[in-house]
Amino acid sequence: MTRLELTRYLNEFLQVSNYKDYAPNGLQVEGKAQINIIVTGVTACQALIDRAIELNADAILVHHGFFWKGESEVITGMKYRRIEALIKNDINLYGYHLPLDGHPMLGNNAELGRALGIVDAEPIEGVAQGLVWQGRLDKPMSANDFSALLDGVLQREPLHFWGKDKAIHQVAWCSGGAQDYIDIAAEQGMDAFISGEVSERTYHSAQELGIHYFAAGHHATERFGIKALGEHLASEFELTHHFVDIANPV
Ligand SMILES: [Zn+2]
Structure with missing residues (x-):
């Protein structure tokens, strides 16, 4: 062509x-x-x-x-x-x-959700040009099991900040360097937020907002x-x- x-x-x-x-x-x-x-x-x-x-x-x-x-x-x-x-x-x-992050069919977020087996995956409406996605796991999963799932799918061990003791059911994610959307994920009542990178402040946010955070790799996601x-x-x-x-x- x-x-x-x-x-x-x-x-x-x-x-x-x-x-x-x-x-x-x-x-x-x-x-x-x-x-x-x-x-x-x-x-x-x-x-x-x-x-x-x-x-x-x-x-x-x-x-x-x-x-x-x-x-x-x-x-x-x-x-x-x-x-x-x-x-x-x-x-x-x-x-x-x-x-390419936001494309509904083959964007990074759509594909990541699919690879993790997240159901009812969709962008959170009205937030950041539709770049933060949400969905749920078929069955709630322990944070350690979810970390192992990320490791297996992305072939890279994620950095996990333990935000709450509850198992993970509702999940939000945004590929790349989007760690600061952790606030939005917490506001939406999510159990975990996944992005690629991490900042020093992300550790405190996860603890204080009571949400699991997984830095799964900017390149990997x-x-x-x-x-x-x-x-x-x-x-x-x-x-x-x-x-x-x-x-x-x-
Ligand atoms: Zn990027």
Whole structure:
């Protein structure tokens, strides 16, 4: 397919215009006009770009692209080397941030809920652009069992803050660095909140709000959406797709 067709399809499918974001969503660096091979990955780091070059990619699709609000606007150093590699190899770079967290079918939150077997999963209405999700476990589960479930699904041991003694039934979650939504999860009466990262203050919040907190990994909770997007594109169009996981302990 052409770059123009892919750009139009993605922007529409991911409902880009519905989000107010910290980085531009869509085509960030322009490459060749015809696209046959796509590579997906969480972050547009040098290792991902190098692997995409080896795989003869025509386009790279990521959750964490370039040009974040607040970062230096000049193209030097590490940023230069990444962009130079893309341009020299004529590779398109697409970045989709919040639209890929919130997508109702294959977003990070929808996919995480599905992977954990959470039932009646849906965004909490009116909160943070629909990015905080809630649902319940089929049967209440001890915090230790739930921690083991996260470990098994994400292949990464979560950091657990013990907020209450009760078993876990109602759960809220938001992929990535969304630990500060713990207040909202507690207000909604949830037994546990899951996000990717943790701050020093999160420990006290969990204790004082009486809610279990699980830091399950920013990278680990955000692998789902971009991979599912690549698989979706390969099933809809004549594209070869490779998901490349560049490990990250955070
Ligand atoms: Zn993220």
